[in-house]
Amino acid sequence: MVRKGENIYKRKDGRWEGRYIKGRRSDGRAVYGYIYHTKYTDLKEKLLTMKALYSHNYIFKTITYRGTLNDWASCWLKEIQNQLKPSTYASYTNKMIKHVLPFLGHIPMQSITTHNLDEWIKKIGKNLSPNSVRIVYQVLVSCFTAAVKRELLIENPCKHVTLPKKKLNNIKAITTDQQKTLKEKASKHPKGLAVVLALETGMRIGEIAGLKWEDIDFSTNILTVKRTIQRIQLINGTTKKTQIVEGTPKTTTSKRTIPLSKNLSQFLTKQKQNSNGSFVLGGCKPVEPRLISFWLKKMCQSVDLPHIRFHQLRHSFATRCLEKGVSIATISALLGHQSTKMTLDTYINSFMSEKRKAINLIS
Known part of the structure; x- marks a missing residue:
């Protein structure tokens, strides 16, 4: 079957074939390109793209792209x-x-x-x-x-x-004393759960925003990172809008399981008793990341701590793990890094202090 005026044909093998002009030879004859698809609508959409792409060549006697x-x-x-x-x-x-x-x-x-x-x-x-x-x-x-x-x-x-x-990455971990002060404040603050989660699991802010109660197995005390929440900018002509989107974690290794400490498990259990929705932080709908950052800012101000970016909490978790002698491979897995090299590159300053300790031990 031929779709007239579109250069789309149904092949004997059941596939659709689309034809477009890539350019013209020196004598003016057309040079065609071909694309194939099992679905007519999908092929038509791709064919429109190819025709637009090569539209600059229709009036030239060459197949060189002029766009x-x-x-x-x-x-x-x-x-x-x-x-x-x-x-x-x-x-x-x-x-x-x-x-x-x-x-x-x-x-x-x-x-x-x-x-x-x-x-x-x-x-x-x-x-x-x-x-x-x-x-x-x-x-x-x-x-x-x-x-x-x-x-x-x-x-x-x-x-x-x-x-x-x-x-080198210049995001620094907060000090042990600052972490202790912030954690004590967050544990008692009505909006402090996100901070406690970041300090005890190393989760990214978007992962915390996307956390649902179904992702937590209280029988085994294991949390699974399955999704992330982000506000992204959508550009439509001259209009710029933003919207909250739920997506998969940053990389394949970002989808991971994290064991919960006894204290964090108990803290989450209490929080769940007062929750009336599927999201751990937002109830029926997720809390967007910038609001979580605002909560952190207010908590820091209330206990006279300097401005702390939320991502520093993730770095602080990794640094505390390192200080306790946790292996690089384990830290990398907990953070959801693609490789241990990425972990080494990110926390090179922290590793340097550990190297100094090692040298001092053997000198």
Whole structure:
């Protein structure tokens, strides 16, 4: 069966075939590209993307892509939207719109050089840290890599770019005395459960916000991290909106089980008795992370502690584990890191103090 005007055909093997013009030969004849799918609607959507992608070539007698980075980025972001978590897609989109396209978007993609990219990195480096520059750069690398796979580029222009040197993570753990003071306050505070959880489990703020009572097995005293709550920015034309989204943990290793101490288990049991919803913190709906940060700020002010960011509590948990002689592999598993190397890189300053202790012991 042929769908007229769409260049979509039903094959004998049951699949749908879509045809689009990639370009034209020197004599004006069309050069076609083909895509296949078992579902007509899915193929039609992908075919529209490919037609938009190659629309710049219809009037040229060449198969060289003539679009700007703006043109390709628009197609690429649309193509990957259903392949990524909403939070990841929002992050990619925001980085492209805010840090990449204002500087490089107007340039024909085929004309972007290493020099262009080096100059771009210098410009964004005036307002971003070296680590943030590298994160934005990786999004652009992915964008160009997809273009190479589509044969729109022969080589990824990011290949020879000079990047700023990485800086060590400067998030410091709070001191033992500060932790004791904060934990005592949180244990008695009506909004202190999130702080206690972070200090005793090392969970991320979004993981704590997404924690449900069904994730806690009180018979075995084990907590399972299954989801995360985030507020993400949605860009629709010129309108910027945010919304709370529930998603899976950051990585595959972030979905993990954490044993509960006897005290934490008892604390959670008391909290559950006063709860009337599925979420540990928010009841029928989750509490968003920025509200949890606000609670922490107020608690610190009430006991004259300096400003403490919530992520410092996770670092403090790891540091206390290290001070007690817990192995790197165990700390890495509890935190949900992808590798022990990541744990070592993140807590190198804490490990240095342990190295000094070791040297002193044998000297």
